[in-house]
Amino acid sequence: MLKAAMQYCYATRMETTPRSFIREILKVTEKPEMISFAGGLPNPDLFPVEELAEIARDVIGGEGKKALQYSTTEGHPPLREWIAARYKKYYHMDVSPEDILITNGSQQSLDLVGKVFINQGSPVAIERPGYLGAIQAFSLYEPRFHAVPLGAAGPDIPTLTGIMKKQRPVFFYGIPNSQNPSGVTWSQESRREVAEIAADTQTILVEDDAYGEIRFNGVHLPPLRSFLPDQVVMTGSFSKIIAPGLRMGWICAPREIREQFVTVKQGTDLHSNILSQHIIARFLSEFPVDVHIRRITETYHRQCSCMIQAIQDSFPKCVACNRPDGGMFLWAEMPEGCSSMKLFERAVARDVAILPGVPFYTDGGGLNSMRLNFSNQPEDRIREGIRRLGEELHLYLEDPDHGG
Ligand SMILES: Cc1ncc(COP(=O)(O)O)c(C=O)c1O
CATH class of the missing domain: 3.40.640.10 (Type I PLP-dependent aspartate aminotransferase-like (Major domain))
Incomplete structure (x- = not known):
């Protein structure tokens, strides 16, 4: 006799654990032409x-x-x-x-x-x-x-x-x-x-x-x-x-x-x-590990500065960005009511990926925020990706329906 469709009995904790939103997004960003600021990858040219x-x-x-x-x-x-x-x-x-x-x-x-x-x-x-x-x-x-x-x-x-x-x-x-x-x-x-x-x-x-x-x-x-x-x-x-x-x-x-x-x-x-x-x-x-770490920090410093300069050149002034002292990410916030999920969709259509801020909030909110990774793209692609993102931001913020 054929068995009825199997129903797997998962532990209740599986209902409360979010699937990694980042992994889902990274699937979209796997195309080689995509300029991705979405992931959290170190610069592989610096692996020894x-x-x-x-x-x-x-x-x-x-x-x-x-x-x-x-x-x-x-x-x-x-x-x-x-x-x-x-x-x-x-x-x-x-x-x-x-x-x-x-x-x-x-x-x-x-x-x-x-x-x-x-x-x-x-x-x-x-x-x-x-x-x-x-x-x-x-x-x-x-x-x-x-x-x-x-x-x-x-x-x-x-x-x-x-x-x-x-x-x-x-x-x-x-x-x-x-x-x-x-x-x-x-x-x-x-x-x-x-x-x-x-x-x-x-x-x-x-x-x-x-x-x-x-x-x-x-x-x-x-x-x-x-x-x-x-x-x-x-x-x-x-x-x-x-x-x-x-x-x-x-x-x-x-x-x-x-x-x-x-x-x-x-x-x-x-x-x-x-x-x-x-x-x-x-x-x-x-190996002289301090020399190696200095190479990493100097490179990330350049990549970060390049992204900040590109942002200053092309983002609307109402988008606030910080200036990190280290690490691999910077944070940007559009005015309240804007949706970084919508910006994500528009940017992906231009082969640029950002990470919307929503999954980083355990109590909701953060819809207007996004994380930008600077360590995993060469400087020319950072400049080009931020330029396209800036264009999309201008278009999106001019669109009266942007908060819907
Ligand atoms: C703040 C923070 N903690 C932990 C980890 C996990 O790192 P690991 O590769 O050591 O597991 C990461 C990875 O990006 C991270 O950003």
Whole structure:
């Protein structure tokens, strides 16, 4: 007998987890002629391809039996040592290699944070706009999000204070350096204030530092962890300073929390890709990584400046754009009532893609905003893409029906 149409019985969490809007959009932008500012890809010309090829051959040839074997959950000791030493050198933080857990990219770090801290309905505070990958990772654990508006210098302090008092979130997740999506860097004052507010509470601060090294203006500011070492879980990544395909990141956390992360990571994947860990550790010890990072930041600085100049030349003056100090994105806002979804459709018809701001808002809103990525297009294409986008913006803003 034929079976009736199969009905798959998914877990309820699948109803609350947004599909990655970015992946859906990237499908539209795959055509080679498309000038895409929509994705979040680093500049592939800066991947140290030859160096990694040489090291990979050496690692497999020389240490293959170790580098291809199962390994420890905590991670490859030389890599943990490098990360701890870097925190000491650049951020003057007292971090030991034991404080570091190596993960398969900082996206996994966020998933582990969700697993360890979120119950169904747990209050979680997050920047508004917030990083979409974090919204997705946390949503799987069905929290209640409380959005903290992000201004030009950091999170809105009165809102954060109110949420801390009334909602008592299990954690506040933020990206103090060159935030994704907005490009905002929190000021030193803002970091101090956030740490002070958290200090009197049971709320953990989850500090995502994916872009800390990619700073092209100003000086490195103290991480939240330097104010509250026992209350901050910090995440880092090799994706932006070496290559994202290696899928390698880390968590730096107080001992008790770290042990919880180790337990859940064992259940998730036993350990992070040990071959990648060996390759990265060798790269870091054999090549001048600061020179490499300087090349990345200088290139992104040029790409960012090129985009800002092109925007000044061609966008209507009522479209507000910021001037990031680092990272890979800048943020633009049209007047209230405009729709970046509509602009997206018009731009795609001209072979230019932007990322509408809507999915970055956990409480709705943001329709007039968009994220523009500058790291993944050469300067001539940035100029051409922004010129076309400027033309579409002028046409769209002149259209009396634009807010409909
Ligand atoms: C703020 C932020 N956190 C985490 C990630 C994930 O990075 P990874 O490649 O280390 O998983 C990204 C990726 O773009 C990001 O922008």
